[in-house]
Amino acid sequence: MNWKTIHTLSRVRRYCLPHSLNKELGRALRPYKKIPGLTNINFSFTNLCAADCIYCPSQRGGGTARFMSRLSLETILKECRSRAFQKFHNIQIVSAGENGDIFLHKECLDFLRMIRRFLPGTKVQAYTNFRMFSPPLIDAVLGEGLLDFIGCNIDGADQESYFKVKRTDLGVVTSHLFYFLKKRRRLWKNIPLHIQVLTYHDYVKSVHNCLGVFPEKLQGQPPDTAVLKDDFPLIRAQFLPYLDHPKDKILRSAVIAWAERDQLKYPDEAACALDCPQLDRIEKEAFIAPDGTWYACCWDGKNELALGNVLKESFNEIYFGTKRRRLIESLKRREFALVGGPCAKIQCCQELKIPKASFSACPK
Numbered sequence: 001m002n003w004k005t006i007h008t009l010s011r012v013r014r015y016c017l018p019h020s021l022n023k024e025l026g027r028a029l030r031p032y033k034k035i036p037g038l039t040n041i042n043f044s045f046t047n048l049c050a051a052d053c054i055y056c057p058s059q060r061g062g063g064t065a066r067f068m069s070r071l072s073l074e075t076i077l078k079e080c081r082s083r084a085f086q087k088f089h090n091i092q093i094v095s096a097g098e099n100g101d102i103f104l105h106k107e108c109l110d111f112l113r114m115i116r117r118f119l120p121g122t123k124v125q126a127y128t129n130f131r132m133f134s135p136p137l138i139d140a141v142l143g144e145g146l147l148d149f150i151g152c153n154i155d156g157a158d159q160e161s162y163f164k165v166k167r168t169d170l171g172v173v174t175s176h177l178f179y180f181l182k183k184r185r186r187l188w189k190n191i192p193l194h195i196q197v198l199t200y201h202d203y204v205k206s207v208h209n210c211l212g213v214f215p216e217k218l219q220g221q222p223p224d225t226a227v228l229k230d231d232f233p234l235i236r237a238q239f240l241p242y243l244d245h246p247k248d249k250i251l252r253s254a255v256i257a258w259a260e261r262d263q264l265k266y267p268d269e270a271a272c273a274l275d276c277p278q279l280d281r282i283e284k285e286a287f288i289a290p291d292g293t294w295y296a297c298c299w300d301g302k303n304e305l306a307l308g309n310v311l312k313e314s315f316n317e318i319y320f321g322t323k324r325r326r327l328i329e330s331l332k333r334r335e336f337a338l339v340g341g342p343c344a345k346i347q348c349c350q351e352l353k354i355p356k357a358s359f360s361a362c363p364k
């Protein structure tokens with residue numbers, strides 16, 4: 001839509017339409033009026049997690065705070081509602097559960113209610129492993145409509161293969177997951193569930209084939225990668241009958257080796273020709289740690305790329321600040337060694353691929 005159309009529609013709605021229609025049209029036009037600013041905020045309410053995935057760095061979180069406080073969230077959300085913020089940014093998605101499991105936070109429900117209250121009209125989503133997303137929390141989330149989307153990973157078909165990837169109990173996870181699906185159907189709620197699958201086979205084989213090492217968090221003797229079994233088809237067959245189509249999905253997950261940075265050397269010149277795959281997100285999204293640090297990227301587990309702290313400076317100060325601008329320019333110029341931190345091992349930010357022949361066929 002061009003500016004002239006937006007301007008004409010705005011004038012028409014102001015002078016000619018009844019109040020209720022006027023409000024509706026105003027809301028529909030809002031996204032087109034804004035200059036491109038932030039569209040997403042990703043909150044890490046805690047950087048702790050009940051799982052310990054083989055593909056996730058153990059030392060997540062750089063600040064001292066493990067849990068975000070209610071006061072911090074309230075301060076941040078109040079700013080997001082302010083005129084100065086709204087002038088430049090148009091938040092469409094709030095993600096709760098970045099870099100940790102939201103449901104480990106004892107105030108998680110109150111936090112979701114606060115997001116709904118302060119930012120009505122935004123889509124609220126959460127990624128969880130379902131370990132701590134217990135029936136009372138599921139009842140509240142579904143009953144009050146606190147989330148619009150849920151994502152999770154099921155990385156093994158049985159307890160043994162699941163434990164090898166996630167080091168947590170598959171029985172508890174599946175009982176919570178099936179409770180969620182049953183309750184969602186009973187309440188007629190339209191919250192999509194996306195299940196991603198990153199199996200032991202995919203991860204170990206990709207890391208070994210593409211990077212020439214075994215995963216750092218691998219327990220026991222390194223396996224023979226030639227005989228590893230791919231259990232994606234089994235997992236898919238287990239869950240597919242219980243999912244609603246087309247809103248739910250079960251998909252193979254991309255393999256990213258951000259947990260292997262510590263055991264890899266700095267890349268050679270050929271690797272420096274790689275691109276930062278998160279550049280788009282860095283330009284449009286804010287990642288907020290429990291202590292208010294705005295870190296640049298979701299694969300910066302230790303929050304080394306800190307751009308500022310939203311509890312000490314305003315969002316606009318950080319967004320328009322030199323630090324953020326310089327980081328984006330350096331990433332565009334592929335100066336990864338200069339940026340340092342997680343970017344210095346750029347090879348760990350690329351999707352690793354293994355030959356198609358290694359995968360078993362999926363059941364229809």
Ligand code: SF4
Pocket residue numbers: 049050051052053055056057099100101128129
């Ligand atoms: S990938 Fe997610 S579920 Fe796994 S340990 Fe990391 S935060 Fe937890």
Ligand code: SF4
Pocket residue numbers: 276277278279296297298299300331336342343344346349
């Ligand atoms: S290069 Fe840096 S900013 Fe880009 S995805 Fe990797 S860690 Fe994130």
